[in-house]
Amino acid sequence: MTDEKAPATDANAIVQELIKYEKLPYEHVELTGEIKVPKIKPDAMIKVHAQQLTSKDTLERLGYPTKGLIPNWKEVFLKTMDKMLKKYKSVRLFMDICVRCGACTDKCHYFIGTGDPRNMPVARAELMRKVYRRYFTWPGKLFGSKMVDGWDLSIDVLALWYTYFYQCSECRRCAVFCPYGIDTAEITMAAREILNSVGLVQKYQHEIIDKAQVIGNNLGMQQNAVVNALEFVRDELREETGIEEIDIPIDIEGADVLFVTPSADFFASPHIESLYGYAKVFHQAGISWTMSTHASEGGNFGMFVHSYDHMKRINKRIWDAARALKVKRVIGGECGHMWRVLSSFSNTLWGPFDYLDSKYPRPQHICEFTLDLLNRGALKIDKTANAEFTATIHDSCQIARGMEMGGQKYGQFEIPRGVIKGVCEKFVDMPENTIKERTFCCGAGQGLLGDDMLPTRVKGAMPRMQAYSYVKKQNGVNFMALICAICKAQLSKMFPTYDIEMEEVGGIHQLVGRAIVLGAKEGI
Amino acid sequence: MGGIHFIINMAIGSLIYLGLTIFLAGFIHKVYNVYYKTPQPLKIPQTPQSTSLGGVILRMAGDVLFFRSLSKGTTLLFYTGWIFHVTFFLLLQRHLRYFITPVPSCVTFLNQAALFIGIVLLIALIILLVRRFIDERTRYITNLSDVFVLFLIMGIVVTGIMMRFEPFRPDIVDVKGFLSELMVPATAFGYMTLHPATAPSSLIFIFHLGLVAFLLMYFPFSKLMHSGGYFFSPTRNMINNPRDVRYVNPWDKG
Ligand code: SF4
Numbered sequence: 001m002t003d004e005k006a007p008a009t010d011a012n013a014i015v016q017e018l019i020k021y022e023k024l025p026y027e028h029v030e031l032t033g034e035i036k037v038p039k040i041k042p043d044a045m046i047k048v049h050a051q052q053l054t055s056k057d058t059l060e061r062l063g064y065p066t067k068g069l070i071p072n073w074k075e076v077f078l079k080t081m082d083k084m085l086k087k088y089k090s091v092r093l094f095m096d097i098c099v100r101c102g103a104c105t106d107k108c109h110y111f112i113g114t115g116d117p118r119n120m121p122v123a124r125a126e127l128m129r130k131v132y133r134r135y136f137t138w139p140g141k142l143f144g145s146k147m148v149d150g151w152d153l154s155i156d157v158l159a160l161w162y163t164y165f166y167q168c169s170e171c172r173r174c175a176v177f178c179p180y181g182i183d184t185a186e187i188t189m190a191a192r193e194i195l196n197s198v199g200l201v202q203k204y205q206h207e208i209i210d211k212a213q214v215i216g217n218n219l220g221m222q223q224n225a226v227v228n229a230l231e232f233v234r235d236e237l238r239e240e241t242g243i244e245e246i247d248i249p250i251d252i253e254g255a256d257v258l259f260v261t262p263s264a265d266f267f268a269s270p271h272i273e274s275l276y277g278y279a280k281v282f283h284q285a286g287i288s289w290t291m292s293t294h295a296s297e298g299g300n301f302g303m304f305v306h307s308y309d310h311m312k313r314i315n316k317r318i319w320d321a322a323r324a325l326k327v328k329r330v331i332g333g334e335c336g337h338m339w340r341v342l343s344s345f346s347n348t349l350w351g352p353f354d355y356l357d358s359k360y361p362r363p364q365h366i367c368e369f370t371l372d373l374l375n376r377g378a379l380k381i382d383k384t385a386n387a388e389f390t391a392t393i394h395d396s397c398q399i400a401r402g403m404e405m406g407g408q409k410y411g412q413f414e415i416p417r418g419v420i421k422g423v424c425e426k427f428v429d430m431p432e433n434t435i436k437e438r439t440f441c442c443g444a445g446q447g448l449l450g451d452d453m454l455p456t457r458v459k460g461a462m463p464r465m466q467a468y469s470y471v472k473k474q475n476g477v478n479f480m481a482l483i484c485a486i487c488k489a490q491l492s493k494m495f496p497t498y499d500i501e502m503e504e505v506g507g508i509h510q511l512v513g514r515a516i517v518l519g520a521k522e523g524i
Numbered sequence: 525m526g527g528i529h530f531i532i533n534m535a536i537g538s539l540i541y542l543g544l545t546i547f548l549a550g551f552i553h554k555v556y557n558v559y560y561k562t563p564q565p566l567k568i569p570q571t572p573q574s575t576s577l578g579g580v581i582l583r584m585a586g587d588v589l590f591f592r593s594l595s596k597g598t599t600l601l602f603y604t605g606w607i608f609h610v611t612f613f614l615l616l617q618r619h620l621r622y623f624i625t626p627v628p629s630c631v632t633f634l635n636q637a638a639l640f641i642g643i644v645l646l647i648a649l650i651i652l653l654v655r656r657f658i659d660e661r662t663r664y665i666t667n668l669s670d671v672f673v674l675f676l677i678m679g680i681v682v683t684g685i686m687m688r689f690e691p692f693r694p695d696i697v698d699v700k701g702f703l704s705e706l707m708v709p710a711t712a713f714g715y716m717t718l719h720p721a722t723a724p725s726s727l728i729f730i731f732h733l734g735l736v737a738f739l740l741m742y743f744p745f746s747k748l749m750h751s752g753g754y755f756f757s758p759t760r761n762m763i764n765n766p767r768d769v770r771y772v773n774p775w776d777k778g
């Protein structure tokens with residue numbers, strides 16, 4: 001344990017040494033199609049640390065300390081923790097009511113992949129609970145840490161927090177099996193904000209939170225760059241289809257639909273294929289739509305940490321744009337966490353949306369939109385275009401375990417499947433315990449997509465990869481359809497890592513885009 | 525009355541009153557001031573959450589009565605945990621016969637099976653305890669308090685079962701008399717003037733009661749608060765309709 005009276009500057013030096021980022025080798029696991037719960041291997045992942053944000057300007061804008069761990073960190077730590085406990089019922093309640101039954105211990109993909117016991121959801125939460133019991137309960141205050149299985153704050157505790165709260169992708173799988181619905185994601189979000197307040201700020205996610213607020217999208221593209229990118233996509237699309245009228249409209253006032261999607265869709269592969277798909281759907285449906293340079297980002301990394309104001313400000317751009325462009329509907333593209341913020345939180349943050357058309361869900365998911373068109377026969381589909389594929393779907397965790405779609409509680413499973421089946425003849429689901437509400441995260445969600453996290457990304461993807469390899473062997477599945485930008489980025493990297501072709505991942509609207517017969521419009 | 529009896533009478537009666545007071549005050553304080561009053565800024569219901577209030581109530585009932593969430597994961601834990609809770613409540617409600625006269629039939633109908641239920645409860649407790657040591661993942665996360673509370677309840681159950689047999693069987697009339705005396709408010713004041721109610725002379729009974737009083741005191745500070753806390757769990761008690769019905773963040777209500 002660290003000396004209590006060590007000079008403050010040293011505290012920072014010591015903690016920096018403990019959570020220093022190192023480039024670690026990573027190796028994948030053999031694909032057998034089986035998901036086995038490993039024996040515990042203490043400290044297996046204790047060396048994996050996310051890189052920290054050091055840019056002073058960025059930190060200043062975000063309102064976090066700029067010089068690493070602050071001298072009076074203990075005081076601030078407890079103050080922020082107190083604030084979290086008072087402002088979030090979830091956090092406060094989940095601190096109290098866990099009975100350590102162990103039902104969640106084998107449910108986390110990071111535990112299954114790594115065997116590190118601190119990646120068991122309850123053990124992760126206990127990192128906070130130990131501090132909670134010591135400083136925020138009567139027995140802890142009276143009798144000290146020993147009596148309550150608690151921890152006194154120390155540099156080591158800080159290092160453990162930074163390590164393991166950045167090995168949780170806030171996917172909420174553990175909460176499905178917990179008898180009380182204890183959602184470790186909520187605890188992780190609070191822990192990250194507490195770490196931020198004392199000056200341990202993770203780089204990947206917070207850099208993006210800053211960019212999204214200052215510039216307007218996660219990639220940091222200025223408005224003209226957004227326009228250039230989308231025009232480029234439009235030109236490609238026209239060339240590919242040979243149809244001059246097909247368009248990706250930008251900032252069109254009075255359009256019916258404002259469409260928002262993660263900015264990764266403008267460039268990255270396979271994301272861009274879905275953008276083609278969206279454009280074709282809108283074109284074929286004959287609905288006037290527009291994208292916005294002001295709301296050029298659908299994603300909202302502010303959700304990953306309990307910093308409500310950041311999330312709120314990022315979300316504001318979308319609703320400002322919707323008002324400014326006087327649209328009737330807002331539709332969101334393929335992205336997991338974006339959809340959760342947009343559908344579950346927007347109405348609280350910036351609602352009510354009474355200026356939008358009440359005939360449609362506010363906002364609407366692109367899959368709801370497309371399936372509706374398919375069901376009404378408004379799109380002409382040629383399934384043979386996807387004849388080469390036997391598809392399966394990776395239920396993105398933020399969608400699967402969050403919000404309903406189409407107004408039914410299982411809509412978020414049925415609607416995307418409906419779209420796939422509408423455009424692709426062969427569809428097979430992965431094993432039941434890896435899909436729907438029990439879906440495994442791709443292994444890189446909620447701020448863990450940086451290259452610094454590759455060791456956990458590879459291991460965390462293991463359950464998903466096993467499930468895929470199972471249906472690949474059993475049913476000849478050769479395409480995994482996704483509805484999340486982060487899943488796409490992660491899995492298109494993991495597939496080759498696990499010796500599977502990268503082309504086997506793509507968005508649902510990539511399949512839609514291939515199957516739509518353009519031009520043969522029959523009206524709605 | 526002998527000195528030792530006086531001390532026992534004083535101690536056990538005061539313990540019971542103290543236990544009840546701490547339990548009620550603590551439980552109500554936690555549930556109302558903490559679980560109920562702490563704001564929940566956003567809607568975070570979790571699949572399979574219904575889009576209507578009725579559906580949410582059904583789901584929660586399923587969780588409470590049949591441990592639906594738990595049943596998705598761990599078979600042994602699910603069965604043992606469920607049996608433990610059910611037998612515990614069956615035996616708890618049987619105790620009403622000491623407080624209500626005449627005893628209603630819904631309390632007596634288990635008469636024959638009571639001993640059996642008690643033994644099942646004890647076995648469930650033993651399984652719950654043993655698995656904390658055998659299963660390596662559960663062992664890793666087990667705290668001292670988790671084992672402690674299992675032993676505490678076991679102590680209560682064992683003394684309870686013992687009292688069904690000679691020579692431990694206390695005089696039922698004494699027991700009823702004692703308990704009904706405790707229920708009279710004046711008795712509580714009697715303790716302040718050192719005039720305690722007369723406890724039955726059975727040591728096992730005193731022990732049983734003492735452990736119960738201790739459990740009551742311990743309850744509000746422990747994980748046992750999951751009993752009241754569950755109903756406030758935002759992943760379970762929120763309606764899944766944030767697009768249709770605006771949820772206002774309590775922070776903004778001023
Ligand atoms: S399942 Fe829930 S109650 Fe059980 S150990 Fe995990 S978090 Fe705690």
Ligand code: SF4
Nearest residue numbers: 108168169171172174
């Ligand atoms: S939220 Fe997901 S990543 Fe985090 S502990 Fe639970 S299962 Fe693991």
Ligand code: SF4
Nearest residue numbers: 336397442445486487
């Ligand atoms: S990237 Fe996809 S699977 Fe991974 S955390 Fe996000 S929504 Fe979940």
